[in-house]
Amino acid sequence: MNYSADVKTRRRATPSPDTTPAGATIAAKIRRNPKHLHVDNPLAMRLLAGIAVNIEERRAELAMTVRELAEKSGVSERFLVKVHTGAANISVVRLAEIAQALDVPISALLPHEKLSNMFRRVTVDERGGIVSLIGLRGGGKSTIGARAAERLGIPFIELDERIAARAGMPAGEIFDMHGADFYRKVEREELDEILATQKRAIVATAGSLVTQSATFERLLAATTVVWLKATPQDHFDRVIAQGDTRPMRNRDNAMQELEGILRARRALHERAHHIIDTSALGLAKSVDRVVRLARANARVTY
DSSP, rough: OTTTTTOOOOOOOOOOHSSEEEEEEEHHHHHTTTTTSSSOHHHHHHHHHHHHHHHHHHHHHHHHOOHHHHHHHHHOOOHHHHHHTTOOOOOOHHHHHHHHHSSSSSGSSSSSOOOHHSSOOOEETTTSEEEEEEEOOTTSSSHHHHHHHHHOOEEEHHHHHHHHHHHHOHHHHHHHHOOOOHHHHHHHHOOOOOHHSSSSSEEEOTTTGSSHHHHHHHHHHSEEEEEEEOOHHHHHHHHHTTTTOOOTTTTTTTHHHHHHHHHHHHHHHHTSSSSEEEHHHHHHHHHHHHHHHHHHOOOOOO
């Protein structure tokens, strides 16, 4: 699939909420609308940011336009846009109507965090913390990560490049000369270095990192993990489009092997905090989604 091409089976969504940065914009509008919201309540900011992102994610999964959601839920289109932009303090009743229209329980639209944790002192960071991108090659980690980081004005880090720079050779040669154990050791050390020195960043990880239990647990605990999902054909085509013919060189069953790896790692990938289907959304909307998630990722302080 060409990123620039629209998915024919996907209906076109109303653009306004799709391009609204949920976290930072919500926080800003909350402060500008004190008569509607609790301006001094950081908990409200965090709740509204999380609700906005969850509604948008579910709406995208269903390929549902804002107008269609309005018609199905009975909530006005204008109010839905306000929910996306933080200009409305949504009631439980209206949230339940939206949840029913999206065919999910109301709890699915609330931030996925223990309620006890919600009452810690919270500040909303406009750029969020560290967002880590996982998935196989061809998922869009480099392209989407770089563009999202540029829009956010934060560093984009490719873990593979850090490992190669430290070892003074490409990843393939590291495996050939030093073995997988050495590569994994350097990978973990470089990840720890990133976590210790970067407050905000988007990190593209190696496709096999999820198979390293301790390193993956560290990533899940310390960063917001996003799986950039794609169809096997898109994974394959995107790698070939980058000029890399290795996936098909001397391998008659390359596609079947790829499908097998995707199936084997699916449970690991699904442990991500968020999943973005890049095949369904395309490049621009996938970048928008990463940007929104980064901005909605509040920094918790004590």
